[in-house]
Amino acid sequence: MSTKTAEFRLAPGIAESTKVQQRFLSTFGQVALPLAKAEDLAVAVVFAGESHWLTFNLTCTCLKASFGRIPCFRPAGASLTCYSMKFPVVLEGSDNGEVVVCGKPGQQAIIQAFHSLIASASYQCSLERNMDSLITELTASWESLSAVYEISAFIQDKQMVEQVPTVLEHIINRATNGGPNLQAVLWLLNPAGDSLEPVAAKTSRILKTRSTGFGLLGKVIGSKQSLLLTSREDIRGCTELEAEFSKAVNLAVVPLRARKRELGAIALWSEDECAFFDTGTLRFLETLAVQSSMLLENNRLYQEILATERLHQEIEIGHTIQKTLLFSAPPANLSGVQVAARTLPSQMIDGDFYDFIVHNETCFDIVVGDVMGKGIPAALVGAATKDHFLRAHHELVNSSAQPAVNGPAAVVAEVHQKVVPQLIQLERFVTIHYGQFDLQHKRFTFVDCGHTQTVHFHYRTGICDLLEGDNLPIGVTHTEQYHQFEVGFEPGDVFFFYSDGITEARNPEGNFFGATRLVKIIRESFQNTTSGLIDEIFKELQAFAQNQVFADDLTCVAVKIGFDDWPSLRVNRVIELSSDLVELARVRAFVAELCAVQGFKEVAEEVEIQLKLALVELVTNLIKHGYQEEPGHQMTLEASRSGTQVVFELFHQGLPFDRAEVREPVFDGSQGHGFGLFIIESCLDEVVYGSLDEGKSFVRLVRNLD
């Protein structure tokens, strides 16, 4: 091509021609130049105003100067006689121009013949152009196909996603293989989408991570359109041009996209004047961009699968933590109370926890907590906090002189001291409800640190109270004063502790389950066992949410105060008596006091009267007959009371008693004595007379209370 156009000269300061114009010049020149030379004609081809192409005019050199300005091609004051004609050149789009032919008078016919020469050249030119683009397309397709094949083969060789950077390097290498001195970079957006990072490059330029939104890369990514620039001027004319492109002569930039998401861009450029980029180049680069995008998208999906698997693993670990560290088994050996606790794990891991601290047979503590946030960290914070409650309890017990039971406020304050600095550092906080059941005095004392309201169902009235304290969650402030509150309870009452997962469970319409529904179930199902009550609540929750799995863990503890089935609760009392009948008043007071001990089902008045009668008769008999009313002897009366039984044991050293010698009483009023033993045996379920070593004897009296 260049040899044919060598006969045309570029006028100084005139812009380069386009490819189409060059093709026209070449075709037209082949016939026009020999003719012009033979006929001594001056021929100028004019494109886009300022662009002039000239032949050497052998005779009309005087016109040369005039040809500098084609629009005023026919100079008004030209002294020489000449003839010139102007012909339109119709190519494509904006490439239309003119041909000016100048000769001597008498050459009109020849000059007019140029019209057909121009038309013929135009036609030839369009044919060539079509042929060219076909070849370009074929070449580009072949290039693209071979690149796809090659990259696919490369990917197959690799452990796919593990090797994403390697494959991207390979793609860049493939892009720059297309010609000498090509440079290419693949840029990827970071996950936040605010910066671009060069992940694969073959360039002499230094590249750095940069912000998105400006420059050519920003333009391409923002517009989602490929860009092809094929002249130094066009490239330099770009605003905010990236430094690495500053010396480029040809430049192609293609966005990387997948599933309507921007991933980044790939740029290919050349600083070599000889290189020539066209739509084929762009096609080729686009093919590589699609390959890169697919690779990245596949990798993302693969990572997602991995993440899901990791999440499942995390949940497994979380559940192990929960089972082993967060939840303690409810105490089973408490007298007179039923305790049940349960958690329904969610898809995520929560930091719910509960624990029980049993002080003695009639006093135990319960702590329920919920760590804000999710995941293994939350579970671990929950486990650590729970652990601190037990430690705080032990430390308080060990540090005090008396083995007193510490109130909830003291325990929570102790825990606060230990955990708050860490919690604040971790930016976590924990809601807590710490309660203490005193079965003997029927008091429940609690500290509430921003936890859910505990439900207290009153058996006698059927009313539910929602217990709420006034403290902030642990870990919110350094200086929190903990306040404890106290409520009384009675047999049959139910306490229900729970995490907010229960009240904040949602139905498909998005409504909360709420405390009102919870209270309703408790009021309807209070006669169940605690475990049965929790079954009922979970059943209702699942029906409400229309789901078996919940967003949060559902954690709860139910405590039910029993009536009289407190067999293991036993209170022991002892009184020393002297062998004097004045002691009878003390014996009655002793029985009255034993009957009044709190924490048991009330002793019926009749029973108390009978116990007093029996004891008074027994002690009277002993003083009268055992000690012959001789003062100064000691007797020991021991009593123990459980929920179902009262047992008295009277230890003495008086004369042994022989039951067989006692005559049956007469009930006709004829005798005023002989009723004592009858009374004792009528009032008790079991009377045993026994002897011990060294002249000691005992009488054991048992009265069942049911």
Add this chain to the structure above:
Amino acid sequence: MPLTTEEMNGVLVVTIHEKALDASSVKQFKTDMTPVLEHAKLVIFDLSQLEFVDSSGLGAILSCLRQLTGKGGDLKLCGMTKPVRALFELVRMHRIFDILNTREEALHTIRR
């Protein structure tokens, strides 16, 4: 044993100002009752302040009844508290004694 007596229409009403009548107090009761029983034939025991009676106390009251009926007199009990009544019923003495709720009822029913 603090006892008070008051005569009403030929009937002697004896109030026992004591909480318990048991083996420890029965001797004093018997001593205090001896002069009362010598003079009176119709007696009402107001037991409303008595909260406890054991078998010896019951024996003493039974003895009073026997002495009075033995000389053609009578003994009525009134104002009996629940624990005391429990003992009387236990040894079936509620069938032997006339037990009335109030002093007025007792006065009304006593045989003159």
